[in-house]
Amino acid sequence: MRQLTVTIPDDFYETFVSFFKHIPDVSINENIENEIPLWQQEMVLERMKNAKPEDYIDADEALKSLKNKYGF
Template sequence: MRQLTVTIPDDFYETFISFFKHIPDVSIDENGENEVPLWQQEIVLERLKNSKPEDYIDAKESLNKLKKKYGL
């Protein structure tokens, strides 16, 4: 047997799963632990769409501010 990891669009998921459930000796292990909910994806996309370049902070600068603020 072989193992396969597949990434598919959300709207195709049910069709994909229903097809493979009918194949003998196929096991489906749904790993949702790293899955970001759709509502959260939509919020992030909306924020990105409405943000301006001056709203962004460099990662190193942000870490330095956290270290100073919390003494890390």
């Protein structure tokens, strides 16, 4: 037997899975625990597209600010 990992668009998922469910000895293992929902991916991409350089802050400065504000 061979193992195959496939990445497909969400709108093809049901058709793809239903096709392979009918093949003997095929198992379908979904790894959804680390999956980021499509709506969230689109939101982040939109925010990145609209962000200006002055909107970004340095990670070290952000951590320093949090430590000062919350005392850890």
